[in-house]
Amino acid sequence: MIWPAVEVTGLRVRREVVSFVRRSNRMRPNQRRAWEAYRDLFVLDVPRLDTSTSIDPSASLDLVEAFGRDATLVVEIGPGTGESLVPMAEARPQANVLAFEVYQPAIARMLAQLAKTGLDNVRIVEADAVAAMRHLLPARSVDEIWLFFPDPWHKARHHKRRLLNPEFASLTASRMKSGAVWRIATDWADYADRIREVLDDDPSFVNVHHNGWGPRWAARPITHFEQRGLDAGRQIFDLAYRRVG
Numbered sequence: 001m002i003w004p005a006v007e008v009t010g011l012r013v014r015r016e017v018v019s020f021v022r023r024s025n026r027m028r029p030n031q032r033r034a035w036e037a038y039r040d041l042f043v044l045d046v047p048r049l050d051t052s053t054s055i056d057p058s059a060s061l062d063l064v065e066a067f068g069r070d071a072t073l074v075v076e077i078g079p080g081t082g083e084s085l086v087p088m089a090e091a092r093p094q095a096n097v098l099a100f101e102v103y104q105p106a107i108a109r110m111l112a113q114l115a116k117t118g119l120d121n122v123r124i125v126e127a128d129a130v131a132a133m134r135h136l137l138p139a140r141s142v143d144e145i146w147l148f149f150p151d152p153w154h155k156a157r158h159h160k161r162r163l164l165n166p167e168f169a170s171l172t173a174s175r176m177k178s179g180a181v182w183r184i185a186t187d188w189a190d191y192a193d194r195i196r197e198v199l200d201d202d203p204s205f206v207n208v209h210h211n212g213w214g215p216r217w218a219a220r221p222i223t224h225f226e227q228r229g230l231d232a233g234r235q236i237f238d239l240a241y242r243r244v245g
């Protein structure tokens with residue numbers, strides 16, 4: 001059984017269902033080395049509320065200062081070790097790519113890859129994407145969003161943990177520019193159906209592929225998570241929704 005995270009802050013007890021398991025952030029020696037060597041280059045320091053993945057609601061993010069320039073903004077939610085993010089950011093030197101990821105050892109692996117490629121257009125926030133989206137991103141600031149293979153929480157009793165729900169869709173819509181595209185991929189058919197249902201019901205979005213699944217997005221490299229789905233015989237579903245209005 002998975003319990004919701006319980007935080008005791010002073011006399012207040014807060015229960016919040018999140019889309020990730022709070023895992024140990026213990027790192028292997030090579031991950032620790034990458035973290036120490038490169039975090040200052042890529043990981044943004046943000047004020048916390050209570051947990052290490054929270055964001056203080058009074059926080060703000062100056063995107064121009066964070067990236068050292070004003071450019072098209074792409075946000076990747078849950079990039080893991082950056083198997084998609086690193087090559088895709090490398091292919092888009094003209095874009096600023098901002099990542100929200102909760103798992104520090106995965107970020108450390110991403111840092112090693114970023115350092116190897118010498119990229120300077122990526123910044124990472126170690127935080128719950130819900131909090132980061134809500135507290136850090138200005139309204140109407142994002143040009144493109146990537147969400148690839150979000151944790152499926154495939155058992156019915158865990159569906160409430162799925163990140164993409166109506167509330168997160170409407171929060172995300174509020175941060176997207178008009179015409180911005182949200183690209184999604186998953187290997188879980190019922191999550192894919194649910195995502196379509198949620199985004200089809202939200203008047204802020206239209207399906208780029210006219211009420212259907214998209215073709216596999218060729219720009220997206222095959223990650224371990226996608227390969228694992230393919231090896232298990234699961235179909236991959238690509239979706240793209242445009243922010244309207």
Ligand SMILES: C[S@@+](CC[C@H](N)C(=O)[O-])C[C@H]1O[C@@H](n2cnc3c(N)ncnc32)[C@H](O)[C@@H]1O
Pocket residue numbers: 019020077078079080081083084100101102103106127128129130147148149150151163223224225226
């Ligand atoms: C199944 S993995 C997919 C990783 C990557 N997108 C890929 O395709 O290889 C899901 C990732 O999302 C992260 N994650 C889950 N919930 C999150 C949240 N609320 N905010 C930020 N990251 C989250 C997990 O830590 C994990 O790295």
